[in-house]
Amino acid sequence: xxxxxxxxxxxxxxxxxxxxxxxxxxxxxxxxxxxxxxxxxxxxxxxxxxxxxxxxxxxxxxxxxxxxxxxxxxxxxxxxxxxxxxxxxxxxxxxxxxxxxxxxxxxxxxxxxxxxxxxxxxxxxxxxxxxxxxxxxxxxxxxxxxxxxxxxxxxxxxxxxxxxxxxxxxxxxxxxxxxxxxxxxxxxxxxxxxxxxxxxxxxxxxxxxxxxxxxxxxxxxxxxxxxxxxxxxxxxxxxxxxxxxxxxxxxxxxxxxxxxxxxxxxxxxxxxxxxxxxxxxxxxxxxxxxxxxxxxxxxxxxxxxxxxxxxxxxxxxxxxxxxxxxxxxxxxxxxxxxxxxxxxxxxxxxxxxxxxxxxxxxxxxxxx
Numbered sequence: 001x002x003x004x005x006x007x008x009x010x011x012x013x014x015x016x017x018x019x020x021x022x023x024x025x026x027x028x029x030x031x032x033x034x035x036x037x038x039x040x041x042x043x044x045x046x047x048x049x050x051x052x053x054x055x056x057x058x059x060x061x062x063x064x065x066x067x068x069x070x071x072x073x074x075x076x077x078x079x080x081x082x083x084x085x086x087x088x089x090x091x092x093x094x095x096x097x098x099x100x101x102x103x104x105x106x107x108x109x110x111x112x113x114x115x116x117x118x119x120x121x122x123x124x125x126x127x128x129x130x131x132x133x134x135x136x137x138x139x140x141x142x143x144x145x146x147x148x149x150x151x152x153x154x155x156x157x158x159x160x161x162x163x164x165x166x167x168x169x170x171x172x173x174x175x176x177x178x179x180x181x182x183x184x185x186x187x188x189x190x191x192x193x194x195x196x197x198x199x200x201x202x203x204x205x206x207x208x209x210x211x212x213x214x215x216x217x218x219x220x221x222x223x224x225x226x227x228x229x230x231x232x233x234x235x236x237x238x239x240x241x242x243x244x245x246x247x248x249x250x251x252x253x254x255x256x257x258x259x260x261x262x263x264x265x266x267x268x269x270x271x272x273x274x275x276x277x278x279x280x281x282x283x284x285x286x287x288x289x290x291x292x293x294x295x296x297x298x299x300x301x302x303x304x305x306x307x308x309x310x311x312x313x314x315x316x317x318x319x320x321x322x323x324x325x326x327x328x329x330x331x332x333x334x335x336x337x338x339x340x341x342x343x344x345x346x347x348x349x350x351x352x353x354x355x356x357x358x359x360x361x362x363x364x365x366x367x368x
Contacts, residue, residue: 081105081160083151086114092167102163111163112148116156129157139197143190145210145220164210164218172206173279177314181344184273184317185336186217191265192332194219200261204268205244206275242294243287244268248326251299255326263326266335270321274304277314313340 086103093100098117105112117129136147146162174180187209194201201208201219208221246267248255274282281287282304283297303322306315317340320330335341 081149083153083158086112086160088114100161103160111165113161113163115159115161117158118156126152126157133159135199139194139199141190141193142216143186143218144193145218161220162218164212164220166211166213166215168207168220169209169211169217169276170207172276174276175279177277177311177340178344180273180277180314181341183217183276184269185341187219187269187273188332188336188341190219191269192336195262195265195332201265201268202261203244204265204272206272209272242291242298243281243283244271245298246326247299247324250295254299258326260326262331263329266321266329266332267326269332270318270329271304273321274306274318277306277310311340313338313343316340 085106087106089102089104091099092102092113098115101114101116103112103114104110130150133147133150137149139147145164147159148162149160151158151160169183174183187204191201191204203221204219208219209217210220211217242250244267246264249259249264252259271282283294284301285293285297287294303324304318305322306318308315317335317338320335320338323329330338
């Protein structure tokens with residue numbers, strides 16, 4: 001079908017054939033855009049380090065220190081590990097920003113995770129990443145992955161992290177409420193710590209929640225990965241994470257254009273916990289679906305709820321996380337006192353033994 005052509009300007013010459021075919025009375029008006037239904041794409045972040053909306057450095061500029069003197073053998077807050085003392089073993093993960101390897105410190109035999117950040121960066125990007133890492137090095141909580149050091153090796157930035165031998169919770173199904181409450185408690189403790197230090201994660205999702213052999217759950221991949229995504233490819237900074245974004249972060253017309261990062265983390269937590277319980281992504285579209293379908297489901301449908309078969313406490317816990325209005329969501333500190341958490345106190349670290357059982361989530365069709 002050919003697009004409708006606009007009428008020629010007055011005085012323009014037309015052929016006899018064109019005059020015979022043109023019917024001004026059949027011109028169709030252009031459809032009007034309903035701004036009330038607009039769902040704009042998230043704006044790409046600024047390339048300027050000082051204006052990055054997700055920069056932890058904007059909250060903690062006083063902790064950045066002298067980044068120009070950061071070298072291979074920085075002894076602040078670590079045991080003086082030298083890059084040459086690390087033996088690279090297995091590749092344990094990779095993404096758009098870098099690759100993570102398991103490495104062994106030759107002198108102690110201790111395993112670490114080494115995140116190798118792709119590419120060679122200009123000075124402003126390197127300074128920003130260094131500022132972020134300086135902040136992460138000062139983070140110390142049992143439920144947050146520890147950042148030990150940073151190396152500038154052959155022009156590549158490499159970050160030495162705590163090694164979590166159990167991997168991520170991606171694809172995990174945890175139908176037992178007491179086990180799920182223990183998992184949620186650990187994540188909330190890490191979030192409450194970060195939020196108390198005015199650090200917003202902005203990318204809480206199952207693949208960023210790691211577990212070790214002692215069944216400790218820790219929050220990972222904040223700060224460095226986010227800065228990296230923005231500096232390398234501004235248009236790609238939200239790809240893959242939109243499924244767990246809060247409605248007001250996706251649609252900036254909501255909540256008077258205000259975005260509360262702390263409340264955004266709570267929404268992402270609620271979606272993740274409900275996904276663990278159900279064994280599938282809790283919205284009516286596939287998590288791997290296209291942006292338009294995901295945005296419509298998150299921004300225009302009612303927030304997902306726990307099923308009626310769940311306990312009243314768990315249903316209310318999810319309700320307190322997945323409030324459309326950000327100000328109505330509970331904080332991490334408040335959620336730690338929620339009955340679902342406080343009444344399901346079992347043994348230490350009682351995360352389900354089959355925590356890595358994968359259950360492929362079948363996509364549900366969009367409602368007609």
